[in-house]
Amino acid sequence: MLSVEEARERILAQFSPLPAEDVPLAQALGRVLAADAIAQEQLPPFANSAMDGYAVRAGDTLGASEASPRRLRLAGEVPAGRVYAGTVNAGETVRILTGAPLPDGADAVLQQELTRAGDGWIEFLSEAPTGNNVRAAGDDIAPGALLAAAGMEIGPAEIALLAAAGIHPVRVMRRPRVAILSTGDELAPAGEPLRPGQIRESNGPYLVAAVLRAGGDPVHLGIARDREDDLRAKLSAAQDADLALTSGGVSVGDYDLVKQILEEQGTMNFWRVRMRPGKPLAFGLLGGTPLLGLPGNPVSAAVTFELFGRPAIRRLLGCREVERPTIEVVLEGEDIERADRRHFVRARLESRGGTLIARTTGAQGSHLISSLQGASCLLVIMEGEGVVRQGDMVSALLLNDALPWGNA
Amino acid sequence: MLSVEEARERILAQFSPLPAEDVPLAQALGRVLAADAIAQEQLPPFANSAMDGYAVRAGDTLGASEASPRRLRLAGEVPAGRVYAGTVNAGETVRILTGAPLPDGADAVLQQELTRAGDGWIEFLSEAPTGNNVRAAGDDIAPGALLAAAGMEIGPAEIALLAAAGIHPVRVMRRPRVAILSTGDELAPAGEPLRPGQIRESNGPYLVAAVLRAGGDPVHLGIARDREDDLRAKLSAAQDADLALTSGGVSVGDYDLVKQILEEQGTMNFWRVRMRPGKPLAFGLLGGTPLLGLPGNPVSAAVTFELFGRPAIRRLLGCREVERPTIEVVLEGEDIERADRRHFVRARLESRGGTLIARTTGAQGSHLISSLQGASCLLVIMEGEGVVRQGDMVSALLLNDALPWGNA
Numbered sequence: 060m061l062s063v064e065e066a067r068e069r070i071l072a073q074f075s076p077l078p079a080e081d082v083p084l085a086q087a088l089g090r091v092l093a094a095d096a097i098a099q100e101q102l103p104p105f106a107n108s109a110m111d112g113y114a115v116r117a118g119d120t121l122g123a124s125e126a127s128p129r130r131l132r133l134a135g136e137v138p139a140g141r142v143y144a145g146t147v148n149a150g151e152t153v154r155i156l157t158g159a160p161l162p163d164g165a166d167a168v169l170q171q172e173l174t175r176a177g178d179g180w181i182e183f184l185s186e187a188p189t190g191n192n193v194r195a196a197g198d199d200i201a202p203g204a205l206l207a208a209a210g211m212e213i214g215p216a217e218i219a220l221l222a223a224a225g226i227h228p229v230r231v232m233r234r235p236r237v238a239i240l241s242t243g244d245e246l247a248p249a250g251e252p253l254r255p256g257q258i259r260e261s262n263g264p265y266l267v268a269a270v271l272r273a274g275g276d277p278v279h280l281g282i283a284r285d286r287e288d289d290l291r292a293k294l295s296a297a298q299d300a301d302l303a304l305t306s307g308g309v310s311v312g313d314y315d316l317v318k319q320i321l322e323e324q325g326t327m328n329f330w331r332v333r334m335r336p337g338k339p340l341a342f343g344l345l346g347g348t349p350l351l352g353l354p355g356n357p358v359s360a361a362v363t364f365e366l367f368g369r370p371a372i373r374r375l376l377g378c379r380e381v382e383r384p385t386i387e388v389v390l391e392g393e394d395i396e397r398a399d400r401r402h403f404v405r406a407r408l409e410s411r412g413g414t415l416i417a418r419t420t421g422a423q424g425s426h427l428i429s430s431l432q433g434a435s436c437l438l439v440i441m442e443g444e445g446v447v448r449q450g451d452m453v454s455a456l457l458l459n460d461a462l463p464w465g466n467a
Numbered sequence: 468m469l470s471v472e473e474a475r476e477r478i479l480a481q482f483s484p485l486p487a488e489d490v491p492l493a494q495a496l497g498r499v500l501a502a503d504a505i506a507q508e509q510l511p512p513f514a515n516s517a518m519d520g521y522a523v524r525a526g527d528t529l530g531a532s533e534a535s536p537r538r539l540r541l542a543g544e545v546p547a548g549r550v551y552a553g554t555v556n557a558g559e560t561v562r563i564l565t566g567a568p569l570p571d572g573a574d575a576v577l578q579q580e581l582t583r584a585g586d587g588w589i590e591f592l593s594e595a596p597t598g599n600n601v602r603a604a605g606d607d608i609a610p611g612a613l614l615a616a617a618g619m620e621i622g623p624a625e626i627a628l629l630a631a632a633g634i635h636p637v638r639v640m641r642r643p644r645v646a647i648l649s650t651g652d653e654l655a656p657a658g659e660p661l662r663p664g665q666i667r668e669s670n671g672p673y674l675v676a677a678v679l680r681a682g683g684d685p686v687h688l689g690i691a692r693d694r695e696d697d698l699r700a701k702l703s704a705a706q707d708a709d710l711a712l713t714s715g716g717v718s719v720g721d722y723d724l725v726k727q728i729l730e731e732q733g734t735m736n737f738w739r740v741r742m743r744p745g746k747p748l749a750f751g752l753l754g755g756t757p758l759l760g761l762p763g764n765p766v767s768a769a770v771t772f773e774l775f776g777r778p779a780i781r782r783l784l785g786c787r788e789v790e791r792p793t794i795e796v797v798l799e800g801e802d803i804e805r806a807d808r809r810h811f812v813r814a815r816l817e818s819r820g821g822t823l824i825a826r827t828t829g830a831q832g833s834h835l836i837s838s839l840q841g842a843s844c845l846l847v848i849m850e851g852e853g854v855v856r857q858g859d860m861v862s863a864l865l866l867n868d869a870l871p872w873g874n875a
Contacts, residue, residue, distance in 0.1 A: 272623060312519040
């Protein structure tokens with residue numbers, strides 16, 4: 060049986076980044092950058108005023124105060140979006156609005172609250188030193204600055220940066236096509252009545268949602284019955300996919316046909332991983348398409364998708380980090396025994412006084428879909444002997460998409 | 468000037484939850500539940516086998532061992548998805564596959580690895596105590612169990628739970644329609660060349676992305692020029708929106724027309740909040756539509772959206788918690804001075820040995836869009852005197868959507 064690390068290595072070795080494509084900036088949210096986004100323009104593009112006030116030569120305001128104001132001739136006005144046609148000469152000032160380009164000749168702005176206006180003149184009640192209320196060109200973003208790195212997911216802040224820097228369209232990775240097939244005679248699709256002996260299909264809907272959140276483009280192929288012809292027919296629709304995910308049919312039973320088809324008609328790379336839940340995990344190639352055969356138990360399917368399926372999708376997307384962060388947290392609530400297989404325990408995290416604390420979601424049977432309820436991490440209980448006790452530090456693999464900390 | 472708390476209260480008082488609507492489960496990801504999702508069925512619906520093996524009356528295996536096997540008559544087979552028609556009588560066993568309903572009469576399953584098969588009989592090499600390898604009906608979810616509470620956002624785990632419990636369609640809150648309008652003569656839309664004195668519009672694209680992430684349905688109305696007729700015409704398209712967001716035009720300048728229109732033609736609820744960035748924030752009603760006039764500086768717009776716009780959208784969505792969690796973190800890297808306005812400092816979080824550590828993203832000018840880069844929280848520096856020093860605990864408002872801890 061493979062270790063979790065060996066299985067992950069063998070899977071990731073079969074995937075490499077997909078081609079890039081251009082999308083309008085308005086459609087780039089959630090996509091992954093295909094190349095470093097480099098600023099071509101500086102931001103701001105020109106020196107401009109941080110305030111509504113008066114542009115001036117700093118030297119003309121030397122010594123100005125409430126008691127001894129400096130009176131300057133009002134030569135004109137420059138609102139945001141316009142350019143002052145002339146030059147601010149000695150003894151002159153120009154009305155300037157926030158964001159407007161600093162006129163030639165001027166090197167400072169005094170906010171209007173510190174001035175007094177008269178008929179054709181402005182009195183400065185305070186000095187405006189050189190650079191006062193002036194935002195220098197390139198102050199925010201210099202040309203050539205890295206706005207966001209290749210392999211990074213585009214969130215609202217990146218949208219703002221790319222928009223401000225004029226990067227449009229945006230070069231992003233093509234979304235991986237992920238075919239999803241549930242298997243088993245016992246599965247009833249959503250909206251149909253349960254026949255005796257049936258349960259509802261939940262792995263398909265779960266995987267569609269999880270693939271979407273991972274940045275993939277899911278196609279649900281439905282449910283294959285426990286007959287080789289049906290399974291083969293349904294799997295043939297996965298031949299154009301970048302990844303096929305099945306659930307069920309990979310254990311030791313007589314009807315475990317996914318495993319059988321992969322062995323007989325494809326190339327089985329491995330089967331079974333030393334972990335709990337999720338031991339019966341099959342991976343191989345079928346007609347050139349990588350096929351990850353997840354176990355049928357809902358929790359096993361969810362955990363193995365997280366550990367192996369999501370990283371494969373992130374590799375296809377060219378992400379730098381294909382895995383979510385693992386952090387150290389303090390265990391609370393109950394002790395957890397180690398075993399000869401690595402155990403991934405569903406848990407909730409909370410922050411208390413700067414410390415992260417984890418409590419399990421309760422009973423952890425691999426058929427207990429309720430153990431996923433509110434889970435925000437998987438506690439990683441390494442193989443071995445003994446017990447992880449309350450108060451001990453334990454590793455936690457975060458389950459959510461956006462993280463409250465950087466990956467740096 | 469209002470405090471942040473007063474401003475938030477006044478804003479939230481103007482919003483109440485929108486009507487609900489039904490969507491297919493396959494379209495429910497990311498939506499907010501309109502009512503508690505209660506299990507109508509138990510899960511599993513029937514007692515079933517956790518293993519591939521043999522169903523049996525536990526009493527018939529008493530004393531079985533490798534040395535002294537118990538031989539029972541093989542009476543039939545029950546795969547997953549079928550129901551065994553007969554009853555398992557004393558002296559009999561039935562082949563059973565994982566997930567198949569336990570046949571009448573049987574009360575235990577022995578996994579096949581602990582059996583030996585012959586011609587019409589099976590030898591049990593170990594005892595199978597009552598309940599062995601049997602998953603009881605309702606073990607996972609009891610009828611009437613709360614699967615997910617009203618006001619909760621539906622993620623992949625909730626999709627799995629709702630699917631497994633047969634909840635389809637799903638009753639969710641209608642997505643709030645949010646009209647977004649940027650204002651200013653200096654703004655150039657994406658894809659158009661910059662004229663002298665212009666900068667690129669970034670607030671519109673940012674707000675579209677942030678509204679989407681907040682669960683709203685954004686409509687970008689474009690850019691209004693600094694003329695009353697243009698602004699009024701563009702704002703008229705917002706009359707069917709549940710919320711209108713503008714950026715720019717709310718300061719003290721001669722061209723701050725959003726503020727002027729709200730005062731003259733609508734009802735100004737308040738203007739200006741004791742915070743940095745974001746002081747010039749206007750809120751009121753225009754033709755019955757709540758209008759939140761965000762400042763024009765990109766960082767001010769982002770921070771005030773986060774503090775006031777997002778909570779309004781979450782209130783419209785009926786979310787229990789309209790705000791994201793604020794947690795305690797340790798400041799590192801530099802001291803931060805307190806001031807008479809509350810300061811929201813962009814920072815990155817990381818986890819080190821179970822402790823959360825924050826470092827600012829660098830220079831914090833409200834025009835420095837680069838200060839949003841990689842920010843995962845806003846450090847909340849309360850009004851007052853003195854300095855928050857490195858190593859001090861400080862409150863951090865998380866900026867990401869999914870959280871690695873529960874809201875419990």
